[in-house]
Every structure is written in C-alpha cells, then in structure tokens.
Amino acid sequence: MKIHVPRDAAARAVGADQVAAAILAEADRRGIAVTLIRNGSRGMVWLEPLVEVTTPEGRMAFGPVAASDVAGLFDAGWQGHPLALGPTEELPWMMMQTRLTFARCGITDPLCLEDYRAHHGLKGLHRALTMTRDAMLQEVIDSGLRGRGGAGFPTGIKWKTVSDAPADQKYIICNADEGDSGTFADRMIMEGDPFTLIEGMTIAGLATGATRGYVYMRSEYPDAVQVMAEAVRIARDAGLLGPSVMGSGRAFDMDIRVGAGAYVCGEETSLLNSLEGKRGVVRAKPPLPALEGFFGKPTVVNNVISLASIPVIFDKGAAYYRDFGLGRSRGTIPLQIAGNVRRGGLFEIAFGMSLGQIVDDIAGGTATGRPVKAVQVGGPLGAYFPRALFDTPFCYEEFAGAEGLVGHAGIVVFDDSADMLKQARFAMEFCAIESCGKCTPCRIGAVRGMETVDRIARGDAAAIPLLRDLCATMKSGSLCALGGFTPYPVMSALTHFPEDFVPLHEAAE
Amino acid sequence: MQVDEADVCARVGDILDAHGGMEGPLLPILHAVQDAFGHVPMAALPVIADRLNLSRAEVHGVVSFYHDFRSQPHGRHVLKLCRAEACQSMGGDQVADRARALLGIDWHQTTPDGAVTLEPVFCLGLCACAPAALVDGRVVGRVDQARLDSLLDEVRA
Numbered sequence: 320m321k322i323h324v325p326r327d328a329a330a331r332a333v334g335a336d337q338v339a340a341a342i343l344a345e346a347d348r349r350g351i352a353v354t355l356i357r358n359g360s361r362g363m364v365w366l367e368p369l370v371e372v373t374t375p376e377g378r379m380a381f382g383p384v385a386a387s388d389v390a391g392l393f394d395a396g397w398q399g400h401p402l403a404l405g406p407t408e409e410l411p412w413m414m415m416q417t418r419l420t421f422a423r424c425g426i427t428d429p430l431c432l433e434d435y436r437a438h439h440g441l442k443g444l445h446r447a448l449t450m451t452r453d454a455m456l457q458e459v460i461d462s463g464l465r466g467r468g469g470a471g472f473p474t475g476i477k478w479k480t481v482s483d484a485p486a487d488q489k490y491i492i493c494n495a496d497e498g499d500s501g502t503f504a505d506r507m508i509m510e511g512d513p514f515t516l517i518e519g520m521t522i523a524g525l526a527t528g529a530t531r532g533y534v535y536m537r538s539e540y541p542d543a544v545q546v547m548a549e550a551v552r553i554a555r556d557a558g559l560l561g562p563s564v565m566g567s568g569r570a571f572d573m574d575i576r577v578g579a580g581a582y583v584c585g586e587e588t589s590l591l592n593s594l595e596g597k598r599g600v601v602r603a604k605p606p607l608p609a610l611e612g613f614f615g616k617p618t619v620v621n622n623v624i625s626l627a628s629i630p631v632i633f634d635k636g637a638a639y640y641r642d643f644g645l646g647r648s649r650g651t652i653p654l655q656i657a658g659n660v661r662r663g664g665l666f667e668i669a670f671g672m673s674l675g676q677i678v679d680d681i682a683g684g685t686a687t688g689r690p691v692k693a694v695q696v697g698g699p700l701g702a703y704f705p706r707a708l709f710d711t712p713f714c715y716e717e718f719a720g721a722e723g724l725v726g727h728a729g730i731v732v733f734d735d736s737a738d739m740l741k742q743a744r745f746a747m748e749f750c751a752i753e754s755c756g757k758c759t760p761c762r763i764g765a766v767r768g769m770e771t772v773d774r775i776a777r778g779d780a781a782a783i784p785l786l787r788d789l790c791a792t793m794k795s796g797s798l799c800a801l802g803g804f805t806p807y808p809v810m811s812a813l814t815h816f817p818e819d820f821v822p823l824h825e826a827a828e
Numbered sequence: 829m830q831v832d833e834a835d836v837c838a839r840v841g842d843i844l845d846a847h848g849g850m851e852g853p854l855l856p857i858l859h860a861v862q863d864a865f866g867h868v869p870m871a872a873l874p875v876i877a878d879r880l881n882l883s884r885a886e887v888h889g890v891v892s893f894y895h896d897f898r899s900q901p902h903g904r905h906v907l908k909l910c911r912a913e914a915c916q917s918m919g920g921d922q923v924a925d926r927a928r929a930l931l932g933i934d935w936h937q938t939t940p941d942g943a944v945t946l947e948p949v950f951c952l953g954l955c956a957c958a959p960a961a962l963v964d965g966r967v968v969g970r971v972d973q974a975r976l977d978s979l980l981d982e983v984r985a
C-alpha cells in the first residue's frame with residue numbers, strides 16, 4: 320500500500336512526522352507492507368497533515384490527521400472514515416486552481432529525479448537546449464512573466480540585459496530570502512519541488528551565458544535549506560549541473576547560501592553585499608545588478624517563483640503561459656492565503672480574481688468566524704485593504720491604483736478584533752528594526768513614526784498630520800522600498816480605519 | 829560557558845581551511861563558527877580577519893549587522909516565536925506575552941538557569957498555520973495557549 324505524508328514544514332509543524340511514524344508502526348503491527356512517501360504539500364494547510372492513499376481510483380485524501388487517528392484509519396481500511404475527504408484532485412480547492420508553477424508540488428517525491436521526469440520535469444530544459452540564446456530570451460519576453468519577488472519587472476528584459484553585457488563571468492542568483500509575512504510560496508516549492516527551481520536557474524544560465532548560480536536562502540527556513548542542498552547534490556550527481564549540463568557541453572553549476580536573519584537582505588543589492596560577505600547594506604542604483612552585480616559582474620537576481628515558472632514556460636510555450644491573466648499581469652500567481660482564515664494555504668490562479676472572492680470564497684472568511692476587518696496584501700510593506708476595496712482585481716496595476724501592492728502575493732486576513740493603530744505602529748517598528756541604516760528617512764523616520772503613533776494613541780490629534788508628513792518624507796526620500804513602502808501599511812490603516820485613530824475621528828466630527 | 833582562546837583559534841582555523849576557494853566565504857564561515865561554539869566568540873574575529881585579508885573591524889561590522897549572529901552563548905534551548913503580521917492576526921501577541929511572563933524574561937534573554945533563550949522571529953513561512961514557533965530548529969504551528977505550555981514544559985525540563 321502506498322501512502323503519502325507531506326514533509327513540508329507547515330505539515331511537520333502540525334504533526335506530520337508523528338503521523339508518518341504512527342503509520343509505519345501501525346502497518347508493522349498489522350503486517351501490512353507500506354511504501355511511505357514524504358511528498359511536498361498540496362497547499363491545503365488547514366487540512367494538514369493531509370495523508371493520501373493511492374487506490375486504483377486515484378489518490379484519496381484524509382485530513383487533518385493526528386497520530387492518534389492512525390489506528391482507526393487502518394481499522395476502517397482507509398475508507399468511509401470521518402476524516403476521508405475523497406479524491407484529492409477533486410477537492411474544490413484543487414479543482415479551482417490553475418497549477419502551472421506548482422503543477423508537481425505535493426504530487427511527487429521532492430528528491431526523486433525519476434519522479435520529476437515522469438511529471439514533465441526537464442522537458443523545458445530539453446527544449447531550451449535546442450534553442451539559440453536569442454530565441455530563449457524571446458520566449459521569456461513573450462511569456463509576459465514579471466518578477467514575482469515584488470517589483471514586477473519583466474523577467475525577459477532583465478535576462479536580455481545580462482545576456483548583452485560582455486563579461487568573463489556572469490551569475491544567476493535566486494532570491495530565496497522570502498521575508499514577507501504571509502508568504503511561503505518559495506518555501507513550499509523549494510521543499511516540495513526543488514528540481515523545478517534548479518531547472519529554471521539552469522535555463523537562465525544558458526539564456527544569459529552565466530555559468531554559476533547561487534540560491535540565497537533565509538536561515539528561518541531550515542527544512543527548505545536541507546532539501547535544496549540535497550537536491551543540488553542529486554542534480555550534480557545526475558549530470559544535470561556541472562561542466563556539461565545533460566551532456567550538452569554547456570556548463571552551469573550552483574550552490575546554496577544561507578542568510579543570517581536580516582529582512583533587508585531580500586532587497587537585491589543588499590543580498591549581493593551579503594553574498595559577498597559584507598554588511599547587508601543597500602547599494603545605490605545605478606549600476607543595475609544586471610550590469611554590475613555579484614562582485615561587479617553581470618548578474619540576474621530573480622525570485623524563486625519567477626525562476627520556478629521558467630520550466631513550464633519552456634515546456635508548454637510562451638503563448639500557453641501568457642494566455643492566462645489579465646491586462647499586463649500575465650500567467651498565474653501563487654496566492655498565499657494566511658492569517659485569520661478558515662482555509663489557508665497556497666492557491667495558484669490566473670491573475671485577475673478579485674480580493675473579495677479570494678477572501679470570502681476561497682479562504683471562506685475568518686478562522687474565528689468573526690467579520691473580516693482588514694486584509695494586508697504584499698507583506699509588511701503592503702497596504703491594509705478594507706472590505707470597501709474588495710472588488711480590486713489581483714493584478715499589479717490595479718493594486719498600485721488602490722495605493723497598495725501585490726508584492727509576493729501574500730494575503731493576511733484580520734478579523735474585527737484587529738487594532739489598526741497597533742498594526743500601523745508595528746509597520747514602523749518593523750522598519751526601525753530591519754532598516755539597513757543607509758538613509759535617514761528610513762533609519763530615523765521609522766523611530767519617529769513609532770513615537771508619533773504612540774502620541775496618537777495617547778489622544779494627541781496634532782500628531783496625525785505629523786504622521787502623514789513623515790510618511791510622505793519616507794516615501795520620497797528613501798533609497799529602497801523598506802523605508803519607501805512602510806508608509807503603505809501605515810497610511811492605509813490611517814485612511815481606511817480612521818476610527819482606530821481616535822483623535823482623528825474626533826477632529827473629523 | 830567560557831571558551832578557551834587557543835581552542836577557538838585551532839577550531840576556527842579548521843573551519844577556514846574547509847571554506848577555501850569559496851566566493852564570498854564570510855557568512856558561511858560565521859555560520860560554521862556559530863554552529864561550532866553556539867555563538868561567535870570574540871577570539872574568532874582576528875583569526876577570520878587575518879585569513880580573509882580584512883580588518884578586525886570589518887569582520888565585527890558584519891557580525892553585528894545580522895540578527896542571527898550572537899556574541900554570547902544561548903541557553904540549552906532556543907525558543908523563537910513569530911511576531912509578524914499573520915501570527916498577530918491569530919493571537920500571536922498574547923502567546924508571546926504569556927511566554928515572556930511564564931519564563932520571566934524578555935526577548936533576547938536567557939532564563940537564569942540557562943535553560944531557555946527567547947528570540948523574536950519575523951515570519952517562519954508557517955503563516956497559514958499561525959501562530960508559529962521554532963524550537964531548537966523544529967517547526968511548530970497553531971501555537972495556542974495549550975501548545976505553548978507544553979513547549980515551555982519541554983524546554984524548561
């Protein structure tokens with residue numbers, strides 16, 4: 320009998336290891352031969368640990384399973400049990416998605432290269448190896464793929480800049496710092512389908528003439544670091560990485576590096592300094608990293624999801640990918656639905672679904688059952704959306720138009736017990752803790768911001784215009800988006816939830 | 829725990845040897861040193877600086893920039909609680925307040941018996957099963973009051 324129990328950190332965090340051990344022990348006791356596979360997560364985190372049993376009718380899901388449920392599940396012969404959910408693929412959460420980047424995640428054994436190949440793995444790379452560099456670059460440009468790390472810059476254009484830059488050494492650097500609260504897509508793909516990222520980086524290397532790569536991972540992801548390091552070793556042993564990628568005679572190899580707990584190191588130039596062994600201080604641009612990046616060499620810096628979307632684009636073609644989406648937001652976006660939600664997890668869908676549909680229909684409202692008050696989209700630098708803006712389509716331009724950002728597509732839901740003044744203060748506090756210190760509006764401004772919010776909390780109405788001015792200064796005078804975007808959560812809280820800033824309320828009356 | 833300077837020099841020397849030929853080796857070296865000693869001992873800095881052709885101040889500047897690197901040993905267990913937004917939305921602040929009260933320490937502090945160090949962390953990527961914690965590198969989700977209490981029993985034992 321074949322049983323899948325996820326090894327994803329979110330599944331392990333709620334007891335997947337204990338469930339896996341209980342299944343092996345119980346099978347042993349009953350003399351049942353079990354093949355246990357530790358897969359990635361399907362993304363239905365509220366059902367984790369989600370156990371799947373392979374049957375002639377496909378994979379059947381059970382969840383959330385506790386170790387104490389295991390004996391009963393065996394007693395029931397793994398059918399007709401209260402935890403039985405039916406065929407995994409037919410669960411509404413799965414049926415409603417368009418899984419391109421996450422097509423394999425949760426299905427395959429993350430560290431089995433045969434399994435990877437059996438599920439379309441390496442097809443994109445095979446095709447890329449038959450193409451000229453120009454054709455490869457054009458494929459990425461035509462796909463309409465924009466950077467999934469937050470800024471939404473067209474990936475193909477970035478690659479072309481690196482490709483056109485003459486140099487003896489170029490680099491592909493994967494930004495796996497994923498520091499935004501409410502996001503875990505990078506973590507999930509690295510733990511659940513790491514070869515996709517390796518394949519995407521290899522194609523990036525071939526397209527730009529870069530022969531070396533690094534994945535810069537955050538230290539807060541110990542499980543992902545371990546899986547990625549193992550996957551790189553397996554890929555190298557299989558000749559996928561090295562002096563002759565899949566026998567093509569073209570070289571590409573990569574290594575894993577681990578950060579040291581600094582949010583700002585997700586900013587690409589700070590990341591480069593960190594990778595070089597320096598303080599993670601932000602660099603002024605220009606020069607662009609594409610021209611002068613790692614140790615001054617032309618460097619592609621791309622987010623995990625940008626790079627992990629490359630294999631499917633090369634496998635199915637640019638047009639296939641581009642045909643999903645809305646306006647200038649092409650393809651799919653892995654939404655990460657988090658916080659106070661009934662159903663939280665990863666949900667990959669074409670751009671364009673409204674925020675309200677995501678929060679009310681997909682997430683099913685709050686976990687506490689109380690009304691939704693605010694939704695923060697795009698991490699700690701993203702705006703808080705009130706219900707009144709729930710018709711905003713999930714797209715780069717539309718979110719910018721609503722004074723917010725898509726960012727890395729993390730969606731954090733708060734119920735009506737949230738105090739938005741407290742959230743505004745936290746945004747300033749976070750900026751103060753994580754500021755790299757290079758520019759004054761951010762370094763000093765964030766500390767002043769905390770003090771100013773505290774004054775408002777004490778009933779000082781005169782501090783409200785000060786907070787607005789401070790936000791304007793931070794927005795216009797900061798070198799990077801840490802200082803520059805911290806005003807988004809602060810100003811959105813102030814604008815959309817004035818009742819939580821009591822003196823403002825009084826002043827308005 | 830007092831570390832012996834000669835011992836530090838010898839073991840850091842081995843770590844430096846193991847990192848030869850790397851591009852930008854300083855962070856991997858510091859991680860390896862911290863793994864070996866539980867913190868980055870002062871005595872390690874000149875050894876590292878000397879080998880990498882940096883000033884001691886430069887190495888110190890790097891160590892002090894990153895939240896992860898500690899200049900003092902931590903307790904026998906390290907409990908990291910997520911303080912970021914998704915965990916806040918699920919009552920993470922109350923869980924953190926309770927942890928601080930029951931342990932009688934604040935962030936970055938170690939209990940007087942040396943059992944537990946409490947550290948804040950900003951997101952563990954477990955935001956759909958919040959509030960989240962990391963106990964000696966092991967991930968824990970849905971940390972309500974009961975789960976926190978059992979975690980505290982575990983680390984204080």
Ligand SMILES: Cc1cc2nc3c(=O)[nH]c(=O)nc-3n(C[C@H](O)[C@H](O)[C@H](O)COP(=O)(O)O)c2cc1C
Pocket residue numbers: 465466467468469470471472474494495496497498499582583584585586587588620621622623625626799800801
């Ligand atoms: C403070 C700050 C933190 C950032 N953190 C991340 C991060 O964790 N991951 C990421 O991919 N991009 C992050 N970015 C964006 C990067 O600077 C950069 O735009 C991105 O890595 C480019 O890759 P992409 O084009 O594939 O999105 C951050 C930016 C700022 C200003």
Ligand code: SF4
Pocket residue numbers: 583601753754755756757758759761762797798799800801802803
């Ligand atoms: S805005 Fe803040 S984090 Fe960004 S460069 Fe300036 S000081 Fe550094």
Ligand code: FES
Pocket residue numbers: 645646647648712713714715716717
């Ligand atoms: S329709 Fe223009 S970006 Fe969404």
Ligand code: FES
Pocket residue numbers: 500501502910911912913914915916950951952953954955958959960
């Ligand atoms: S916000 Fe706490 S784990 Fe992400």
